[in-house]
Amino acid sequence: MKKTITLLVAGLFAVTSFTTLNAQDCKTKLSLFAENAKAKNYGEAETQLNELRKDCPTISSALYAYGERIYKNKIKTGTDKKAAAEELIQLYKDRIANVPAKTKKGDILGKIGTAMVDYKIGSVKSQYDVFDQAFKEDLANFTNPKSLYQYFELYYGMYTAGNQGVQLEDLIQKFEELTEKFESESERLAKTKNELIAKKDAGTELTSKEKRKEKIADTNIKAIAIFSGNMESLVEKVSTCETLIPLFRKNFDANRSNSLWLKRAAGRLDAKGCDEDPLFVELVEAVDALEPSANSKRYLSGIYERKGDVAKAEEYLRQSLSMETDPIKKARLLYKVATKAKKRGQKGKARKYYLEAVKNNPSLGGAYLNIARLYASSVNQCGNDEFSKRAGYWKAAEMARKAGQVDPSLKSIASRTVNSYMKSAPSKSDVFSKGYKGGESIPLNCWIGGSVRVPNL
Template structure:
């Protein structure tokens, strides 16, 4: 009889437990609907009810919950802000605990919310950034997160009690810039943001990076890192900006190009040879870099660099490089402006008659007008250029008409101008 009574009690307790279970799928739908309807009071009510009982059911639940908790931070009064921030931080931790293989970047998200809210107990923001960077530095897909992380590292470096060496500063700086460069290419829609991050990060160390210190760092660490592609890449980037004519830059760039030839390693060698006044080799390496690149914008920039180098010594090849730059990025007006100036500056050199000179200026005008078409900011420049042009006389127009309204220009220009 006692056993039967115990069994009845057990069944009653089970029924009570099961009656308290939550339909997590249905609650998740309700939470999503509440967010869609901007009913955050209801959303908070559902989240409070489910954040423990549905914690392991679905990642979607966390993504929805994050939206709610971010909303709470936005609306929190100043004296409640810290509580709201730490609640979101705790939720990120819970997400990672229950879904350790998620790709949401919660360590970075947690660090950012701590950094932006100026709430950082025991350096939590830096520690979270640093842990994420050590785990996978290329997960820093948010340019602002990279800047925040490096700025916190720089603060620690400035505080001498942390005993961070100059070599460690340069190492971290180089690593962070390698992430900026790689992710800028991977996410072209964020190119402007990554470029801004690059400038902001450089501004933090501009007073620290003397040529002498950078060269000393590279020379002292080269022997132990000459097979380390990551170190070679980041150090080549560092030297390229601060000591491009130093022998160690040539050594690092040559070693990098020998064990991992890429468009970037060839570009570094082009830059080194340009700075050490070996233009022939510089041109060869820049051409090699452009041919290796699969990024059209990068190709265009390299060809534009080539055009600048060649403009004083070989205008024909400079024109070829500009044409290739335009082919790869026809929406950059600067390329047309440069080509136009090449033409106009050669009117006397390539024009043997008044008609030919005016035809060259006409070609320059047509070219600079293309710059204004693709980038309206160049319209004023194009208009100003057009006002300076001297129109063909009636006698010259008559002569041009007899040749089918065309003037053939030889020289390095080698174009036919239509009137």
């Protein structure tokens, strides 16, 4: 009996030692593999990757992170890109299965969906389903702007195909959901940018980690601007006042107690410029009665302004601005108020609210760009002669320049706008003939007020 127990213990010890040895072997192999991957010795690294995936699939998320580099390089340099993409997709799937605690599922599913779309793998429905899983199961980590756009683009294609059961109301709902997602990502990135801007303004140099953080934020801000704009362009074809009003009217009674539906419907009509229709008023009154918000008060302000009741319009606007406490959301609200005023030709009011928007969100370059356009549209009202009128373009260029400085997504358009305004402004010879040397101040005698400084041309 004693002998049997001794053999049993010895056997258990042997198993334990073997397991420990295997774990150590896995770590050693992983270390060698990582070094090859870092050194871009991808041929040797791929062989090691295959061994590790077979023998040590749960060892570390690093296995899959470095593996991603290998397959992305294979896609870039290889001849059979689709086959390499399929290998990459399987790697992503294995990562989800083998190291779930160290995997952002929404992000990885988004990468799978994008690879499927980019390399034409699977049906439209199977591609869509991967994105839909990311959206439903891990929205917080489903953030890549391109993947979010592809998700909607596929759904739009299913709608236009007419054989997938996607109705117009489904498409509009999906659009609103993704618009809200893009907005939340924009808010998150704006907060990151503003923290870094404040640090630089205080004279503190950014660390290498912060510089990388800023670069990532800039890249994603620009991508969101592009892909959310592309999404808007797609839905614009089928989302008009003529299609939306009957659609929302049909579903209004069934959704009178659904505040989310009411807010989205009112927001869509407002965005499309359908806010003069009686349905918009009904939607706004319904949502304000059910769940008052900064937006519902803003809508009411606009309604009463159109009725000519300035006092009531201003009261609702004050309520709207006082209800929104988050600075990034408040900036968006102020931007919308300013843009409405701009469309109505209320230039002074528009500038006021654009500047307030920038105070709340210093990286909101669109506000500066719109102020630049307001200035440029007013130059003929702002001078006593041709020179002083055209000098207003310097002021417009100054605002456009600020737009590109604070918002990377606007850098290109801001640069083109600055160049255009500088061409319209007085030339070097004009400045010389007036006897200016640069630095002199020219008053702007119009709604713009203040003055503009003659640049050193």
